[in-house]
Amino acid sequence: NKRLTKSQIKTFYYALPYNAKDRTSLEQIRTFDPNVTCFRDVEKYVSYILDNGFEFIYLLNSIKGFYQDKEKFKRQQDALDNLLNGLRKLKTYKIRVTDLSLLEYITRHYPDFEIYLSTSTEYTRITQFQNLLKLFPNIKELIPSYEVNRDFHLLKNLKNLTGANTNIELIANE
Numbered sequence: 001n002k003r004l005t006k007s008q009i010k011t012f013y014y015a016l017p018y019n020a021k022d023r024t025s026l027e028q029i030r031t032f033d034p035n036v037t038c039f040r041d042v043e044k045y046v047s048y049i050l051d052n053g054f055e056f057i058y059l060l061n062s063i064k065g066f067y068q069d070k071e072k073f074k075r076q077q078d079a080l081d082n083l084l085n086g087l088r089k090l091k092t093y094k095i096r097v098t099d100l101s102l103l104e105y106i107t108r109h110y111p112d113f114e115i116y117l118s119t120s121t122e123y124t125r126i127t128q129f130q131n132l133l134k135l136f137p138n139i140k141e142l143i144p145s146y147e148v149n150r151d152f153h154l155l156k157n158l159k160n161l162t163g164a165n166t167n168i169e170l171i172a173n174e
Helices: 040-051 070-089 100-109 126-135 152-162
Strands: 011-014 055-060 094-097 114-117 139-142
Touching: 011 040, 040 055, 055 070, 070 100, 094 100, 100 114, 100 126, 126 139, 126 152
Parallel strands: 011 055, 055 094, 094 114, 114 139
Antiparallel strands: none
């Protein structure tokens, strides 16, 4: 970041890998890492990121959502509570979410966390965002679906809808 002037890294994203015993299953799993078996294995990296002035956002952006089976749901809920309390201990409160029931759970039980909506919601119409923001005015950031990044009419209306309270991030190249 000290050498580059036109672009900088400001935010790190992470989700526990598939093999982590305490993952919530609400993560969109993209890795298997034998060196990371639980959240404690990554705490030092998250602390390093935060201590060096970067933002950290934990990814709870699976489209699967909560389990319907009571036993599985309870295990999932316990893992989620442990994760959020672990993030809280590290003083990082930003979460990228897809599932609306998860968004509602976090809003109700962890109001100190900042919600960043994932592009995995695949919203492509202004009414979808409008209805979402009526239900969850606490959302800090939206990422419209990649397919609408060039729909300047929608993006202008979305910015008018969100005002100064909610950021809009565009994905230029996934």
